[in-house]
Amino acid sequence: MGEKNDDVVTTGERATEDNEGHRSGEEGSPERNGDQQAKLDTAAESFIEVEEELGHLTKAMQVRGRAIDVEQVHASAVPADYPVAVTTTDALALYVVLEGTDEQTVVTYFEWPETKVSDRLATLLDLQDVPMDRFADLHGKTVLLEVQDDYYVPALPEEQPRGKRTAVYGIYAGLGVNLALALTMIFGVEWLAASVAFVVVWLLANLVVLPVSTYLDAWDRRTTTTWEGGPLFWAVLSLVPGINVMTVAAYLVSRQQAEPLA
Numbered sequence: 001m002g003e004k005n006d007d008v009v010t011t012g013e014r015a016t017e018d019n020e021g022h023r024s025g026e027e028g029s030p031e032r033n034g035d036q037q038a039k040l041d042t043a044a045e046s047f048i049e050v051e052e053e054l055g056h057l058t059k060a061m062q063v064r065g066r067a068i069d070v071e072q073v074h075a076s077a078v079p080a081d082y083p084v085a086v087t088t089t090d091a092l093a094l095y096v097v098l099e100g101t102d103e104q105t106v107v108t109y110f111e112w113p114e115t116k117v118s119d120r121l122a123t124l125l126d127l128q129d130v131p132m133d134r135f136a137d138l139h140g141k142t143v144l145l146e147v148q149d150d151y152y153v154p155a156l157p158e159e160q161p162r163g164k165r166t167a168v169y170g171i172y173a174g175l176g177v178n179l180a181l182a183l184t185m186i187f188g189v190e191w192l193a194a195s196v197a198f199v200v201v202w203l204l205a206n207l208v209v210l211p212v213s214t215y216l217d218a219w220d221r222r223t224t225t226t227w228e229g230g231p232l233f234w235a236v237l238s239l240v241p242g243i244n245v246m247t248v249a250a251y252l253v254s255r256q257q258a259e260p261l262a
Contacts, residue, residue, distance in 0.1 A: 065098045153244050214231075
């Protein structure tokens with residue numbers, strides 16, 4: 001045992017000495033140093049490329065499709081490893097043609113509404129503005145799909161659709177009042193801003209209209225798009241006069257980057 005350990009140590013010492021001699025020889029060679037630097041640059045570029053690919057991974061796992069058919073099937077037709085459990089005797093199979101493909105069709109499953117409509121199916125119909133008694137209207141609708149465990153499933157919010165789609169106009173109105181205040185300062189008509197009527201309008205815009213509109217619009221974005229911000233967080237920020245103009249502007253930018261679920 002002792003001789004084996006000595007051999008390992010000796011081998012390690014020789015490798016260290018050889019490496020040191022090899023490095024010292026390379027230090028005196030500009031050509032070799034240049035080659036090493038080129039390899040390092042190439043390696044760094046590969047890391048950046050991978051980072052960019054990972055950054056687009058989430059978007060790449062989402063695709064839009066068009067609903068073309070639907071049928072009632074037995075629950076045994078649902079694959080055993082399907083990412084969403086189907087506990088009813090039958091299942092509803094929705095066939096979707098993927099956009100940007102050569103008519104590739106995928107199927108996604110929902111629990112069959114035996115006694116009531118499942119939450120997933122109800123959410124999908126709400127997003128599409130399709131009532132249950134007019135289910136046929138789902139034909140031809142665009143559906144956002146995401147990949148889960150190698151299966152395409154509808155991208156649905158965790159909460160039922162809520163908020164108000166027109167609340168964004170209240171945000172624009174509140175910002176308009178603050179813009180009007182800034183203009184009175186710029187053009188030297190402070191007396192207008194000091195009037196009782198303008199002060200009341202300004203207070204209502206900043207303490208009521210902006211926070212309420214932001215809250216309702218944020219919930220609409222959160223439950224109908226891929227936006228994942230916090231409605232209460234943005235509503236509180238919009239309640240603080242002075243900084244609310246900047247925070248609301250930032251919110252409007254973030255909401256524009258979201259992709260609708262339907």
